Amino acid sequence: MFIIIGSLIVVGSAVTAFLMAGGNLILLWHPAEIIAIGGITIGVAVISAPKDVLIHTIHACIGALKGSGPGKDDYLDLMKVMYELFMLGRRNGLLALDEHVSSPESSTIFQNYPKFLADKEKVTFLCSALRPIIDGKIKPDQLEPLLKAEIDAKKHAAHGPINVLHLLGDSLPGIGIVAAVMGIILTMSYLDQSVMVIGGKISAALSGTFLGIFAAYGFINPLCNVIEFGNEAEETYYICMSRSIGAFARGLAPIMAVELARRSLEASMVPSADDLENILKSSTGG
Incomplete structure (x- = not known):
């Protein structure tokens, strides 16, 4: 929503000032310049990155426009899921978690949180983090470095x-100059024409420089910044998850393991410690 509002402000300010x-707005409309700038920009993107990164870039842009990123309700669902799993493991033994981790789609715990369950990547991370604990294949103090390596890999892919987008933002002013040239x-081939004709051609040429700079600094660079903030929020989500799971693996009580996750976040993202404890206990019937 804020991206749309910001874009309207950018366009509205430029149009109003003009x-x-x-x-006359018609003076800014030159399809040939738009095609040249748009086509060259797409070509630069295709040259600069492999197919999977380009697809990821499109998804990241769409996600930014939708306002993607974990919110307060997402963190609360995560903490509830982890608390229920931790309580089950504490009461019935770690092997009791196997059926939930092996098939989260049919898990009675995961089904209580459909939004979390719908995010396959986060569900997979949680289940794969719990799997070594259940199987006893890893020591508790070895788990967090393993999860950190996975988070680092996700961070690298998200970058x-x-x-x-940084490349496109840096290139667009130059691409606009290419279109202007x-x-x-x-x-030059119209120098024998009237001043009106020559002026129109120069106006069209200069619009290329304008469009390149305007697109770079008005849209591409800000969009890149939004995606970067979204990536940081996603990284925080996974770090929160890994710290809580690591704490549970080291033997902390379920409520304290989830409390460690709560303390990893900004206060605006989660309820107070007392409120969270009441919410968690009520979700499991005590």
């Missing part, structure tokens, strides 16, 4: 779209 100065070259 009109106030006595301009691909940022690299692509093409327009000036074309104008």
Whole structure:
């Protein structure tokens, strides 16, 4: 929502200023310049990154427009899921978690939190983190470094779209100049025409520079920043999860393991310690 509002402010301010100065919006409409800038920009993106990174970039942009990123309700669902799993493991033994971890889609615990269950990547991370504990294949103090390595890999993959968008943001002003130079070259063949014709051609050429700079600093660079903030929020989510699971593996009580996760977050994202404890205990019937 804020991206849309911000974009409207950017466009509205530019258009209003242009009109106030006595301009006519039709003077900014030059399809040839738009096609040149858009086509070259797409070509630069295709050259600069492999297919999977380009697909990830598109998804990241769509996610940013939708306002993706974990919110307070997402963290609360996570803490409830972990608390229920930890309590089950504490009461009935770690092997009791096997059926939930092996098939989360049919788990009575996971089914209580459909939004969390729908995020396959986060469910997979949680289940794969608990699996070594259940199987007894790893010592508790060895678990967190393992999870950190997985989080680092996710962080590296998430940075691909940022690299692509940074490149496009840096390239667009230059691409706009390329389109402008093409327009000036074309104008040279009209020097025997009237001043009106030549002026129109130069106007079209200069619009290329305008569009390149406007797109870079008005949209691409801010969008890149939003995606970066979203990546940091996702990383915090996984760190929160890994710390809580690591604490449970080391023998902390379920409520304290989840409390460690709560303390890893900003206060605005989670309830107070007392409120969280009441919520968790009520979700499991005590």
